[in-house]
Amino acid sequence: xxxxxxxxxLSSMEQNNKPQEEDRLGALTDDILLSILGSxxxxxxxxxxxxxxxxxxxxxxLPELNLHVRDFLxxxxxxxxxxxxxxxxxxxxxxxxxxxQAMASxxxxxxxxxxxxxxxxVTKMSLEIYLVGNYxxxxxxxxxxxxxxxTVRELDLTIADDKDFRCKRADMxxxxxxxxxxxxxxxxxxxxxxxxxxxxxxxxxxxxxxxxLFDCCKQLQHLSLDHCDAGDGSVWQIDAPSSGLRVLELRYxxxxxxxxxxxxxxxxxxxxxxxxxxxPLHFGxxxxxxxxxxxxxxxxxxPGFSLSQLLDGATDIHTLTLNFQGEKPExxxxxxxxxxxxxxxxxxxxxxxxxxxxxxxxEAAPTxxxxxxxxxxxxxxxxxxxxxxxxxxxxSWKTPGFTSCSKWQLRELHVASFSxxxxxxxxxxxxxxxxxxxxxxxxxxxxxxxxxxxxxxxxLPTPIGxxxxxxxxxxxxxARQLRDKxxxxxxxxxxxxxKSIASTVVF
Numbered sequence: 092x093x094x095x096x097x098x099x100x101l102s103s104m105e106q107n108n109k110p111q112e113e114d115r116l117g118a119l120t121d122d123i124l125l126s127i128l129g130s131x132x133x134x135x136x137x138x139x140x141x142x143x144x145x146x147x148x149x150x151x152x153l154p155e156l157n158l159h160v161r162d163f164l165x166x167x168x169x170x171x172x173x174x175x176x177x178x179x180x181x182x183x184x185x186x187x188x189x190x191x192q193a194m195a196s197x198x199x200x201x202x203x204x205x206x207x208x209x210x211x212x213v214t215k216m217s218l219e220i221y222l223v224g225n226y227x228x229x230x231x232x233x234x235x236x237x238x239x240x241x242t243v244r245e246l247d248l249t250i251a252d253d254k255d256f257r258c259k260r261a262d263m264x265x266x267x268x269x270x271x272x273x274x275x276x277x278x279x280x281x282x283x284x285x286x287x288x289x290x291x292x293x294x295x296x297x298x299x300x301x302x303x304l305f306d307c308c309k310q311l312q313h314l315s316l317d318h319c320d321a322g323d324g325s326v327w328q329i330d331a332p333s334s335g336l337r338v339l340e341l342r343y344x345x346x347x348x349x350x351x352x353x354x355x356x357x358x359x360x361x362x363x364x365x366x367x368x369x370x371p372l373h374f375g376x377x378x379x380x381x382x383x384x385x386x387x388x389x390x391x392x393x394p395g396f397s398l399s400q401l402l403d404g405a406t407d408i409h410t411l412t413l414n415f416q417g418e419k420p421e422x423x424x425x426x427x428x429x430x431x432x433x434x435x436x437x438x439x440x441x442x443x444x445x446x447x448x449x450x451x452x453x454e455a456a457p458t459x460x461x462x463x464x465x466x467x468x469x470x471x472x473x474x475x476x477x478x479x480x481x482x483x484x485x486x487s488w489k490t491p492g493f494t495s496c497s498k499w500q501l502r503e504l505h506v507a508s509f510s511x512x513x514x515x516x517x518x519x520x521x522x523x524x525x526x527x528x529x530x531x532x533x534x535x536x537x538x539x540x541x542x543x544x545x546x547x548x549x550x551l552p553t554p555i556g557x558x559x560x561x562x563x564x565x566x567x568x569x570a571r572q573l574r575d576k577x578x579x580x581x582x583x584x585x586x587x588x589x590k591s592i593a594s595t596v597v598f
Contacts, residue, residue: 156204156243159219160251163196164189185253187223194226201230205237213237215285217247222269227276235277245310246283252290256318256343263293263318274303281307288315293322305331312356315340324367328352330375337379341365351377358382370397374404382410386438402428409433429456436505440466446519450526457498462523463505465538466516501527504585509535511560511569520573524583533573535559537591559591570598 166189197220216237220230237243250270254262270292274281287308294300300321304314312335321327323345330352340361341349347367351357352375361384365371371387374380383405402408402425409431429435435456437449449464504523509516524530537559560566570587587598 156213156216158197158201158204159217159249160190160193160197160221161219163193163200165192187253190221190223190253194221194223194230198226198229198233201233205233205242213243215245215247216243217286219249219251221251221253222266222273223253227269227273231273231277231280235279238279238283243283245285246280247286247313248280248284249288250290254291256291258291258318260293260323263291264295267292267294271303274307278307282309284308285310286313286315287311288317289319290317292316292319294320300327301329301331305329305334305336309333309335311336313338313340316342316344318343320345326350329354332376346371348373351375353377355379360384361386363387370401372401374402377405378407380405381408383408384412386412386414399425399428407431410435412436412438414439425452425455430458432456432459434461434463435459436463436465438465438507440464442466442508442513445515447515447522449519450522453499453501453523453527458500460500461503461505462501463507464519465507466513496526497528499527500529502529503532503534504530505534505536507536508538509559511572517569517572524573524585527583530583530585533585533587535587535589560589561591563596566596567598 164185201218216234218230218234220226234243234246238246250273252258252266258266270289271294281303287304304311314336319341324347325345326348327346328350332353332355334354335356336354337356338359338361339351339354339357340363342363343366344362344364345366347369348371349362350373351360354377356379357377358379359382360372360380361382362371363384363386365387371385383402398413406428408428411429411432411434413436429452435452437452440446440449444466446464446466449462453459453462501523504520504527506516506520511517520533520535524533560569566589569589573587574583589596589598
């Protein structure tokens with residue numbers, strides 16, 4: 092039987108009062124116990140010191156130190172399970188009193204751990220804090236001294252905020268001054284940063300943004316900016332030939348455009364929701380860029396842009412994820428940009444649009460090995476489209492009579508939010524199965540992504556026309572229909588996988 096780490100720790104705490112019973116954790120070596128403690132939050136790790144004399148010193152021997160303000164909240168955040176997908180909303184529901192209590196507890200824990208560990212080196216410290224009250228003057232010196240005496244060599248820093256992306260402009264400017272003041276007061280923090288996550292900042296000058304993030308952060312490899320910019324309609328130019336940045340993430344930005352003139356080590360760029368109505372990106376020298384995620388549904392003010400023009404200068408991309416809600420697509424113009432593409436995902440396709448037009452993308456990218464589409468309608472979005480009077484236009488592409496299908500390298504087809512009662516879902520899967528000679532797997536998935544707005548309406552984002560097939564008999568019947576040689580133009584030996592939230596069945 093497998094046990095989770097919290098279950099084992101709780102069991103061990105209970106058995107601490109029953110010495111005659113076997114202590115399952117007590118028989119493990121210190122290295123294994125440290126590995127277990129490293130997988131839980133610091134507050135839990137510290138509490139294990141009460142288990143026994145042996146456990147008392149273990150939390151202070153952890154090679155990595157994780158101090159996250161969320162772990163010290165007196166009441167767990169109700170949205171925490173959604174934090175990975177909606178991190179910018181995570182902080183917005185926490186009362187100020189709880190923030191103060193959490194920061195006070197975090198500061199005490201940091202003082203205890205960092206002052207005790209002066210004789211050992213922490214390989215990496217992950218720190219998540221609020222810069223509220225006087226806590227920056229408490230936590231700042233502790234981090235500064237830990238870096239100066241060599242206790243901490245790498246720092247993963249998140250400066251959280253208690254507001255979501257509707258934060259006012261004046262508040263964003265003030266928050267940026269506070270963050271800049273923190274880094275100015277403790278300048279040795281910047282060269283130690285390997286990862287930085289900032290929220291709701293508006294830098295008064297673009298050069299401040301560049302100086303802080305690239306000129307001073309020599310070890311920085313991962314940068315995430317949620318609702319951060321240098322002013323409405325500003326252009327942020329990144330020209331950092333000496334930077335080691337590998338991952339750049341932006342969310343909810345009013346930047347007019349991001350111009351990546353030179354980032355030689357950049358491997359992944361992710362931009363979710365740009366709020367200006369022009370082409371958001373321009374690439375200069377990005378020789379290592381392999382993964383690009385552009386997720387922003389077309390708004391009434393978004394005129395659309397040329398994807399082939401945007402990708403000019405980024406010709407080595409092997410993973411591309413796009414959001415589509417009615418923009419005018421391209422095909423042959425993308426062949427140069429798609430020449431090395433291995434994985435292509437199209438998300439957010441309106442459920443009433445058919446999917447056959449997406450096959451044009453496979454023609455433009457015959458090297459693609461994994462192709463995924465996601466087609467469903469969020470009930471929460473319907474009032475917006477009705478209110479602004481937007482009519483989403485069915486893509487005008489026709490399914491071509493391909494002559495180059497033999498060159499397709501496609502091995503996996505993924506269809507999220509699949510429903511057999513939406514007729515064009517079945518037609519699309521059959522078409523791809525009939526055209527792709529190297530296809531090995533067809534993965535039909537139930538939608539697993541939660542939507543807080545839909546849940547608040549008491550609705551679920553499911554396809555119009557029917558739910559995901561759950562019963563094995565129903566799934567078997569659908570698999571037989573998809574393989575029916577009277578319908579599919581050529582036989583396919585691909586396995587068909589039905590993946591629901593509760594189970595995975597292969598036919």
